[in-house]
Amino acid sequence: MADMKRAADLLQSWDRILILSHRSPDGDTLGCASALSRALLALGKSVQFRCADPVPKNMAYLFAGIEYGDFEPERIVTVDVADKALLGALEPLGERVDLAIDHHGTHRPFAREIWVDDTAGAACQMIYKLVQVMGVEITPEIADCLYTGISTDTGCFRYSNASPETHRIAASLLECGARAAEINRAMFETKSRAAVELLKHVYGDMEFYHDGRCAVLCLTRALLEETGAGESELTGVSSFVRQVEGVLIGLTLQERGENEYKVSMRSNAPASAQAVCARFGGGGHKFAAGCTIHAPLEEAKAQIVAACGEALKAF
Incomplete structure (x- = not known):
């Protein structure tokens, strides 16, 4: 198990580095990838970035101005990836990962070297410290990347994973030039027409189980095609489901393939999404986790709802 100093030493000793984010990328994995890319380029390294899914349009600014090289990578680094299966179509590269940087307590080791800190509210908190140890200046561009990851993974600092250290780091990033107001507006207050159409279904099609303590939304391919919603519009939908009064577990089942559903689950204390x-x-984390179920929709829903019921019996 590596630590921050070991991770910094490794990165400083490598030259041609490929950075991987998890599929269905969120602000944290992309904030890590873009910030680390900028830091390594500042050190004169050759850098590439890959993700199985496209970068959402509202996060394209994270990579603005970054010039990636065309070369055969010598080393591979993953950021915010708790399991190589989360690399999606890039999973075969999981066998070749040299360093995994992650903040999930449920991390399943797959890399030669692992730096995991499950006390960090976001993996970008780890990259913030790493960049400093490597002696790289946190420019306004790097600050934007790191602030994006921290803000999105803490629900704009509303979730319990936003610790005092999280707020201190965010304040430091503001001092480094992070455009907090613009980023928060883009991440939390700006909705595309597709997102608005999707939200109509979020509130209209939501189903409740176990005395209203479990809320479920099914996102079929047909629904996503009807609304025009892409990955950027899906960000945060599970949190909406959890917000209904009395709900302890809120979840979405997103159709990913034939008889394959991605489950995104959010919970309120004392329920644990991670345990389910x-x-x-x-x-994932105690109050934010996910899994994949291979079954037809009604069967997949029945399985996850039953598991939620078992978990809720204790409360």
Whole structure:
């Protein structure tokens, strides 16, 4: 198990580096990738970035101005990836990862070297410290990347993972030039027409189970095609489901393939989303986790709802 100093030493000793984010990328994995890319380029390294899914349009600014090289990577680094299966179509590269930087307590080791800090509210908190140890100046561009990851993974500092250290780091990033107001507006207050259409279904099609303590939304391919919603519009939908009064577990089932559903689960204390998703081979954090179920929709829904019911019996 590596630590921050070990991770910094490794990165400073390498030259041609490929950075990988997880599929269905969010602000944290992309904030890590873009910030680390900028830091390594500042050190004179050759850098590439890959993700199985496209970068959402509202996060394209994270990579503005970055010039990636065309070369055969010598080393591979993953950021905010708790399991190589989360690399999606890039999973075969998981066998070749040299360093994994992650903040999930459910991390399943796959890299030669691992730096995991499950006390960090976002993986971008780890990259913030790493960049400083490597002696790289946190420019306004790097600050934007890191602030984006921290803000999105903490729900704009509303979730319990936003610790005092999280706020201190965010304040430091503001001092470095992070455009907090613009970023928060783009991440939390700006909705595309597709997102508005999707939200109509979020509130209209939501189903409730177990005395209203479990809320479920099914996102079929047909629904996503009807609304025109892409990955950027899906960000935060599970949190909307959790916001209904009395709901302890809110989840979405997103159709990913034939008889394949991605479950995104959010919970309120004392319920643990992580514990439920672990029963299906998934993982994450206590109040935010996910898994994949291979079954027809009604069967997949029945399985996850039953597991939620078992978990809720204790409360």
